[in-house]
Structure formats: C-alpha cells, structure tokens
Amino acid sequence: MTPKKTLVIIGGGFGGLNLARKVDKRLWDVVVVDRNNYHSFPPLFYQVASSGLEPASISFPLRRELRRKCYRGCRYHLGTVSSIDTERKTVRTRYETLRYDALVIAAGTTNNYFGIHDLYKYVNTIKSTTEAIRTRNEVLDRLERASLCRDEEERRRLLTFVVVGGGPAGVEIAGALGELKRFVIRREYPLIRPEEMRVILVEGNDALLRAMGPRSSADALEGLRQLMVEVRLGVTMKGYDGRNITFADGTSIGTTLVVWTAGITGVPFEITGSDVRAARGARFVVDELCRVEGLDDVYAIGDIALMRTAKYPEGHPQLAQVAIQQGEALAQTLSGRQRPFVYRDKGTMATIGRNRAVVDMGRVHLRGRLAWFAWLFVHLMSLLGVRNRTVVFINWVWNYFTFSGSLRLFFRPDRYPLRNYWDE
Amino acid sequence: MTPKKTLVIIGGGFGGLNLARKVDKRLWDVVVVDRNNYHSFPPLFYQVASSGLEPASISFPLRRELRRKCYRGCRYHLGTVSSIDTERKTVRTRYETLRYDALVIAAGTTNNYFGIHDLYKYVNTIKSTTEAIRTRNEVLDRLERASLCRDEEERRRLLTFVVVGGGPAGVEIAGALGELKRFVIRREYPLIRPEEMRVILVEGNDALLRAMGPRSSADALEGLRQLMVEVRLGVTMKGYDGRNITFADGTSIGTTLVVWTAGITGVPFEITGSDVRAARGARFVVDELCRVEGLDDVYAIGDIALMRTAKYPEGHPQLAQVAIQQGEALAQTLSGRQRPFVYRDKGTMATIGRNRAVVDMGRVHLRGRLAWFAWLFVHLMSLLGVRNRTVVFINWVWNYFTFSGSLRLFFRPDRYPLRNYWDE
Secondary structure, three states, X not given: OOOOEXXXXXXXXXXXXXXXXXXXXXXXXXXXXXXXXXXXXXXXXXXXXXXXXXXXXXXXXXXXXXXXXXXXXXXXXXXXXXXXXXXXOEEEXXXXXXXXXXXXXXXXXXXXXXXXXXXXHHOEOOOOHHHHHHHHHHHHHHHHHHHHOOOHHHHHHHOEEXXXXXXXXHHHHHHHHHHXXXXXXXXXXXXXXXXXXXXXXXXXXXXXXXXXXXXXXXXHHHHHHHOOEEEEEOOOEEEEOOOEEEEOOOOEEEOOEEEEOOOEEEOOXXXXXXXXXXXXXXXXXXXXXXXXXXXXXXXXXXXXXXXXXXXXXXXXXXXXXXXXXXXXXXXXXXXXXXXXXXXXOOOEEEEEEOOEEEEEEOOEEEEHHHHXXXXXXXXXXXXXXXXXXXXXXXXXXXXXXXXXXXXXXXXXXXXXXXXXXOXX | OOOOEEEEEEOOOHHHHHHHHHOOOOOEEEEEEEOOOEEEOHHHHHHHHOOOOOHHHHEEEHHHHHOOHHHOOEEEEEOOOOEEEOOOOXXXXXXXXXXXXXXXEOOOEEEOOOOOOOHHHHOEOOOOHHHHHHHHHHHHHHHHHHHHOOOHHHHHHHOEEEEEOOOHHHHHHHHHHHHHHHHHHHHHOOOOOHHHOEEEEEEOXXXXXXXXXXHHHHHHHHHHHHOOEEEEEOOOEEEEOOOXXXXXXXXXXXXXXXXXXXXXXXOOOEEEOOOOOOOHHHOXXXXXXXXXXXXXXXXXOHHHEEOOOOOOOOOOOOOHHHXXXXXXXXXXXXXXXXXXXXXXXXXXXXXXXXXXXXXXXXXXXXXXXXXXXXXXXXXXXXXOOHHHHHHHHHHHHHHHHHOOOOOOOOOOOOOOOOOOOOOO
C-alpha cells in the first residue's frame, strides 16, 4: 500500500464538505481548514438578519459533522489561510504551516465594495453569520432609537432602510424588512406608526432576480410592492457616509442603515511561487476537472472557481448546488475516477415573504404559496443536523401562526475587547 | 377618575417584570427601562457559556412579552439608567430623561472584582448573556489553539481552566467544563488527550455551595471530583494577568482562561438630590414595603435590595424567587393594598452535571438523578415563552442522548466596530 497523501481543503462550506465526505480516504489524509469552527448556511443568513432564526440553527460545528463515519480520515483545523506557496506546496494560517500534496480552494466569496470610498465602514452586509447578527442588531437598534426620538428628521432617517442589490439576497432581506413594517411595528412598537418606516430596494439593472426567469422578476417586484417596499430599478448607488446614501442621478436619501448585497468577490489569497492570479471577481479559472489553470495539484470548486464551458461561457452561477456537485465530481477525480464536471441545474428559488416565493425549474415556474412551501422544504432538508432541522421547523411553524418574533434579540457585544480571538 | 401616575421600573428581570404585570394599570402608567431589549434567565447563563444552550433560548424580547394582555398599560424603553435625580423625580439614560411619580430599582447585580488590579480585563464572567457568549467563545478558542500548539508548556496553559468561586455559578460552570473534558474531548478533538485538560475550582471558604445545606456541599464536592474537577477549598485568589493566576499562599498556576464567579455587586447608580447611597455590596437598604430608606417614592426589589429582617438579618439571599415575590408584594402595595414582604422559601437547587444535582427544600434534601430531573423541570417551567421552553426541552433531550454539542459554535464578533450601538 502506498503511503497516504495529504489533501488540504480550504473551506468547510457546501463544496469542501461534500468533497471531504466523498473522496477516498484510503488514498488521502484530509484536512479541512476553515476560519470558523462551523459550517454555515448562506441561503438563510437573511433570516438571521431579520430575526427569523437564531444563528445557531443554521450553523453546524465542523468537528461535530466530521465525527460521522463517512468523514473518517478527515481532520478539522481552525484557521484563516492567508497565503499559498505553490512551490513548497504549503498553506499558511496565523498559527501553522500545512503541507499539501493536493490543495482545494473552496473558500467561497465575500463582499465586493467595488472600491467605493469607505463603504465597508458604513454598510451592513449579510455574507456571513456574524455579519447577519450585526445587521440584526443594527435593525433593532434603529427601531429602539426611533421609538425614543422626537426630532422628526432624525426619526425619518432612523426609520429609512435601504437595501442595495436586487439579487436573491437583496430581495429576501427587503421582503423581510417589509414584513417587519407590515406585521411587527404596530404590535410591538407603539411609539412608531408603521407608515413612518420605509424600506427601499435599489437595483442598478431594470429587473429584480435577473439570474432567474422574467416571470420570477415580475413576481418579486409585485410581491415586494405588496409588502410596501419601494423598489427603484435602474438606479445606481454612488456612495454612503452613514447618514446619506447618494445615487448616480444626483439624488440622495437620508438613512442610517444600508444593507449592501450588490457585489461579491472571491476570498483573497496571497500566492507565492507562481504567477497565477485569480481572474475577474477574484475567481480562479479552472478546467473541467476543477484544476486551477497554470498550477499543479491545486484545485478550486464552488463560488470561487470560474469554469468556462460552452453552456456557461462566463462561468456557472454562484449557487450552493454548483459547489455541491463540483465537490462530488472532484472527489471522483481525486479518487482515481477522473470525472469532468457537468452542472445539473436543479432550479433556483427565492423567497419574498410569507406565503410568497418564486421557483424556476427548467420551464416550470412556481409562485405564491406553493413555491413558498417548496422553498421551506428544500431549505429545511439542506440543513446539516437533525437538531437544527427540528429547531428551524419549530421556529417557522411558530412564526407562521404567531408572527411572534421571539428572536428579536439584540445581543450587544461584550464591553471589553475579546482578548485571544484569532485574527482575520 | 384621578389622572394616572407614572411608575418607572429600572430592569426587566424577574422582579421588575412580575411587578409590571401585577401592579394595577388603572392607577399607573408603567415604563420598564432595560439596557437590553430582552428578559434574560441568569440561572442558565452557565449553559450558554458551556455550549449547552443557545443564548436565544434563554432570552425573551421584552416587547414581545409586554404584548400580553396582563401587561396592558406597560411600555418598554431601551436604555441604561445612569443617574437618578430624587429631587426632580427623574431618571436619565443616554437618550432621554424620564419623569416618575414612583421609581422602582430592580436592576440586579453585576460582577464584583473587589478592586483586584486589572482583573476585569483578564477574567471571563457569566453574569449576563453577552458575558456568557464571550466565555463560550473563549473556551472554544482555547481548545482549537491547543489542538494546533506543539509547545508543551503553552499547550498545558491553554488546556488549564480555572473557575474562581464555589457558589452555584462556579459549581455549575466547573461541572460543565468537567463534562467537556470527560465526554467531548475524546470524540471531537483527536489532537488533545482528555487528561491534558485540567479544570480547577478554587473557593476561599472550606465548603462549596455554602448557601445550601452541608449535604449539598458534600454532594457537590463528590460530584465534581467524579467529573475530574480539581477542587481547592480554603484557597484565595490574589491576582491574574492573563497568563498566570496567583493565590494568597504564594502558589500560582499557568492558565489562559479564568472564570470569575466569586463576587457580585449591585449595578451602580449616580444619585443626585439626596444623600442616600447604596449600602454594602451596592445594595439599597429597604424597609418591609421595599421603600428605599431615606428616599421618597423610590423602591428597590430583587438582588439590589437589602431588606434586613429578623429571619434574614443580613438581607435575603440573592435569588430569583426573592425578586419574584418582592415584585408581587410591591405590586400589591402600589395598588393600594399595602403588603409587607415575607419571603416564602421554596428551596434552592444547583446542578453539577448529567444526572446529578442537589436540591434543598426545608429539611428535604434531594440528590443525584431525581434532583437533576427536578432541576430540569423547574428551570424549564420558569422560562418565558412556549417557543423557548420547547427549544430548550429539545436541546436537553438531544444532548442527553447524544452528547451532541451541536451548539459548540464560535461566533466571532464582526471585524468592524459596531457603529451605532448604545453605550453603557
């Protein structure tokens, strides 16, 4: 028997975990490196941000998952990989240098601010669990402050919520904020009139959910309008300073909360020992076997990989399904059964609000309550861990019948800086 | 009909909420001011700190609670009361000044560091939800770092956990850390040998759980020893600098995590317009009607009140039951049915670990599994909200059978400082 080789996987997301699970552990010692000690579930971040679910329900400890039999031979290391040395075949985190025989970059994406001045300091984002928690806290903070504020202008500013970006994340968070306005304010904030709260969704293009079909775009627009969300299409944001958001057409709106969902980019790495750099959107160009072009024994899968095919000349959509299927294909390839990747499109979906979602599966288009139940079911079943599924199910049923908002909790960070936390 | 008067209650804890609920709202407009937007459940903070429960399960939004019919006439204001002006009859938070006709101080207690130099900077505490979250994160951080650390001395330091204080909080968190060592390390941290992890409980007196009976003290000692917790009685801590804890006898231990449960003190207030100051432990001396001695129309209940009676010459124990019953008594008094407070002792309990707790009710002493189930039942029933009770129940049943630790989640604070959060 040949000695086992070391496979280092950067990222314990959909792609990385599926690869770790399915690759042949008789051939590979697998190390999953992730900056968080948990697998997270990005499709539901917006529900954390809008107090619909608690973060623990959509997070699953990686060590807990790796205890399962199908992962035997996999280890987890906490750490943020900052640099890759393709000559020495090592990756570095703050606390160690790991040697690899094969490396898989499955680190996903983060927010792209397109270089807009200081934007990252002022906007809220929902691309990670902690970002979603922060957004939740800030939304609740604005409502509390508005409750006590008697200055009319300041009050209006505190109660104006702007979402930038009309993709699924933007539509979903705008819908959730619309429901807050429509269903929650009257019951729980007696000092705020619901009509004082404004939710504005801004999209640079002329349609919402452009990655889906035109019927989904239209349904989303109609659904958001019924939730009293003001949708502004064809409007480009220029800047935001924490008090006013300005647009390319010269207009501006006073607001103290902007949720930025308008851009993503691959998580950045420093690469030494090679001239290869990530392509547009910081994605790594890969061939059909997920090999990063120009590098040996380095692969990329999921949102951070850019595989140009005849059907997808600009690369695949950055969706969980692509990552999962690429993890599977690469597992086969690394286990000695070379398998070029072919994406099987299972459809896309987005939720707008209570009883209202859109689903596109090939030519089939679902909308309204049926689509909404389909959305709930698919997302519930995709969660890791029976406990999490149970708790999420209970929360959803509860909220559906009670509009209860038992999770509208504002956990302020502790007063003293956390001493020993790992750096970025 | 006489115009209604304003009753301001500082603190939405056990005492404050029970008072708000039961006071006659035909006589009083009630304003509950709390620095958090949720009611929290201190008896289970240690389970948050030890990854047994998620914080949302033991927190309940105050606005959600105040929607209930029995609270009609009560409002919630977010804010930390910093000063009380007894002459003008106002209290101040950062964002407003509230006028009162009657004021109830029900703000509870916080950590007391007894002036030990810089101690607050280095120790972990579990006196609030956010403190418990921080402790959870730091425990998980130490295990991850130890996993990757090859320096033997540093590794020992990272894996040494010291709990200071042998009251219920100290015993409970030490027991939970003992279970981590005993049940979790082997399964989930393959690079750590369980015997490398040390849990040390330090108590200055000669017995644990001194507020309970001697049989409970003995059972707690025995139970912790079975969980391989090293209990050191009669040992006083002198200082801690983040790397070494030193004791009065001159010895020291290298550790990077100290949980401080050895002292509490009333939440501090600045009082103007009067010479009255809080007594020992920053508690306000009250008479049997909960009136603060020397002040007009100011009352105090719960942990922050000090009522000296024949049976309790040093004041009542600082327990939820006292606060709840004082809230009830004061509600009667403020509703025109003057009722001096008499404490009905329903017993005290503490849990040590799985299947192991102690309960003292008058002369009855329970221990072991029976006490543990009693403990679970009483705590479950005391939680606010059916959803929370359901979720906690599921978590407990799950953990009991699986030791699963699905909540061992390390939610790092967001990278950028939170801009608009309320100050202390």
